[in-house]
Amino acid sequence: MLTALILLGVALFGLGATSEHLTAQAEQDFPPTGRLIEAGGIRQHIIERGEGAPLVMIHGAYGFAEDFAISLMPQTQQHYRSIAIDRPGHGYTEQGNPDYAATPDGQARYLHAALNTLGVKKPILLGFSYGGAVALSYALQYPDAVAALVLVSPASHPWRQTAALPFGIADAPLIGPVLKHTIVAPVGAMLKESAVDSVFAPEPVPGAFRKTPVALSLRPADFAATAREVRALDDFLRGQAPHYSGLRLPVVIVVNDADRSVSSFIHGRPLAAAIPGAELVVTNGGGHPLHFSRPAAVLAAIDLAATKAGYQSATRRK
Structure with missing residues (x-):
């Protein structure tokens, strides 16, 4: 028994050291490229x-x-004041209050504060996947402060009962910190390639995606933030979804019916049906991150939303 405990301790120490190394390496490889406010x-x-x-x-x-x-800014910066923000607890944005930031409504309030600080008025909000839930919450909370929504493979409706086990125990006493600081980064690093392949399947991963800082998501704090969000999302969307019919602004939704991560038949399509006047764009393949695999469709959706919102600076791409 004692020998087993010693071996377990040595293994955890080794995994912890590996986790710290991978975290430091990720931050060295992918430092912040924007500014902090x-x-x-x-x-x-x-x-x-x-x-x-x-x-x-x-x-x-x-x-x-x-x-x-x-993915998008090389094109959008030619026509728009293009702004991207790390959500609370991700990248180089602080977590803030973990409970407050664990749901899209809290994240929308943090975003609103950031946009006020930047002096941004009536933006077009583009939300991808979980970011789609945040964009929808923002429009529901601040209906007069949004010009239009572009929702790419959005998570909009409840669809599951429980979160995957690693997310479910991420904040559990004792085992949660051990999981975050020992196992997540090493195992995640081993599984990263296959996980990325799956979100674009059956097509190959676009070359541009290889430049993204996916390794940052395996840091303990980022994993913990993701775990809290995943655990809370289904219940949150169960309460938010009935309010979509009250949205009164231009909305363009871009989906892929072969999306294995966020089904368009559970999310994007019912969302388009619920919002009066919403435009639904269905792409042919491309997996889940359509801003990488189908950027032309997303750029066209942005221009369409901008035109519907009355922005004269939008330039339609042929």
């Missing part, structure tokens, strides 16, 4: 490029502001 009582990391109508982009789970800097 104080807003809503926390430090928030934003990337901002270009001028014109304000376009604010909200990332999904395991994502970062940098994703948009790589």
Whole structure:
């Protein structure tokens, strides 16, 4: 028994050291590329490029502001004041109150504070996946402060009863901290390639996606934030979904019916049916992160939403 405990301790120590090394390496490889602002009582990391109508982009789970800097901003910065923000607890934005930031409504309030600090008025909000739930919550809470919504593979409706086991025990006494600081980063590093392949399947992973800072999502704090969000999301969406019919603004929804991560038949399609006047764009393949696999469709959706919102600076791409 004693020998087993000693071996367990040695194994955990080794995993802990590996986790610390991987965390430090990820931060060295992917430092913040934007600037830090104080807003809503926390430090928030934003990337901002270009001028014109304000376009604010909200990332999904395991994502970062940098994703948009790589995928869409090279084009959007030519026509829009393009802003991407690390959500609370992710990338280089502080967590703030963990309970407050664990649901899309709290995250929408942190985002609202950031946009006020930046002097952004009536933005087009683009929300991807979990970020779609945040964008919807923002529009419901601040209906007069949003010009339009572009929702890419959005999570909008409840669809599961329980979170996966690692997320479910991430905050459990004793085992939670051990899990976060020993196992997550090493195991995640081993499984990262296959996980990324699955979200784009059956197509290959776009080359641009290889430049994204996925390794940052395996840091203990990022994993803990994701775990809290995943555990709370289903119940939150159960309460938010009945209010979508009250939205009165231009909404363009881009989905892929072969999306294995967030089914368009549970989320995007019912959402389009619930919101008066919403436009639904169905892409042919591309998996889940359509801003990487189908950027032309997402860029066209942004331009369409901007035009519907009355922004003259939008330039339709042919």
